[in-house]
């Protein structure tokens with residue numbers, strides 16, 4: 001591939017308003033190549049919007065976004081993939097959902113992907129008949145099918161049972177091991193600990209903390225982050 | 238004037254014996270209305286898809302106009318087409334007035350807005366659901382529209398059949414531009430109007446029966462399509 005890599009990424013002063021109010025107030029963020037960044041923060045903090053800005057689905061009103069020298073646009077979006085909280089699957093079979101994003105005559109690769117996410121026996125099933133966890137695995141397989149350099153996941157396990165959560169996590173960790181840069185939004189502190197190399201903590205539309213996981217979890221620098229993690233830990237017991 | 242009972246008996250005999258005049262009229266009806274439906278789909282589906290997906294100035298107004306055009310009165314469409322095709326009209330040199338082609342043209346104008354408006358609604362709803370995912374995949378506009386059309390195919394078949402149903406049942410437009418000429422432009426609805434006015438109730442009833450069966454048949458097809466779509470939960 002002749003293209004220069006997308007990372008490192010630099011965000012400076014990114015503002016985004018929606019519904020008549022600023023939702024991101026001057027976000028600064030640096031993402032280095034490699035690893036898994038977990039984005040945390042309370043409901044409404046702007047995590048989903050930040051992911052959409054990074055993926056090129058939302059255009060900020062101000063600020064600078066620099067993908068290793070490239071400006072955002074379809075050429076950048078195409079090299080990334082996103083798994084939405086509520087997966088949007090085509091009204092087609094499981095296999096056809098993958099064929100949709102694969103090159104022609106890529107049946108072998110499609111079957112590999114289905115096996116990878118454990119959906120081989122569901123290939124002919126209408127995608128919308130799958131269970132929530134299966135739908136998320138299919139959405140993940142579709143995202144991986146495009147061989148993204150960066151994979152964004154917006155609370156992909158929010159409504160899944162613990163076993164299904166772990167399945168998704170395993171697949172995400174495999175993708176990371178294979179060199180895909182991961183950006184993962186979650187409210188689940190346990191999941192964040194299992195996945196994160198570094199943590200971005202968002203609060204009221206600002207990145208208030210961005211530190212390595214080994215530092216963030218034992219010693220969060222801000223009170224907001226401390227409350228958030230402890231709130232989650234208390235809730236999960 | 239025959240009494241109702243014997244008219245009805247005669248009507249059934251006409252249908253069951255495959256009366257040549259009757260068959261000719263039915264076939265012309267089908268040819269005209271199926272052609273019109275096909276043309277209306279060729280125009281209306283891409284137009285509906287374009288309006289569903291594209292953002293441009295005046296889009297809202299266009300949707301209002303399109304929805305209003307669904308209620309076009311057939312006689313007015315017939316009149317407008319007549320004025321275009323009549324010998325003094327701008328397209329008079331084509332010599333199309335009182336031909337099946339003129340009837341197809343009029344019915345196409347009548348039902349293209351129906352196909353466009355209904356498919357616009359169907360595709361817009363689906364687009365709202367798919368748009369973010371499609372942008373995430375950085376699909377081209379053309380690829381996105383084709384995917385929408387394919388995934389909405391069951392609903393769009395219903396739209397097409399609704400257009401056909403309206404065409405095959407209308408009388409106002411085809412009688413003005415077709416003229417109800419025997420063996421040339423006589424279709425089911427115009428024949429029913431004529432035979433009834435002339436008191437030949439058996440032929441009118443026979444055609445009425447065929448028309449009803451056709452309408453029921455179209456509905457049965459729609460139901461089956463939707464049912465099978467639901468069963469495969471693609472719809």
Ligand SMILES: Nc1ncnc2c1ncn2[C@@H]1O[C@H](COP(=O)(O)OP(=O)(O)OP(=O)(O)O)[C@@H](O)[C@H]1O
Pocket residue numbers: 018019020023041042043044045046047048049050
């Ligand atoms: N299209 C929109 N119009 C108006 N307000 C919006 C829009 N999109 C997002 N917002 C608002 O922006 C804020 C941030 O939204 P966002 O979806 O990014 O939150 P989040 O951090 O992902 O929250 P959650 O944890 O609940 O998913 C919220 O207050 C939300 O109501």
Ligand SMILES: [Mg+2]
Pocket residue numbers: 047048049154
């Ligand atoms: Mg969110």
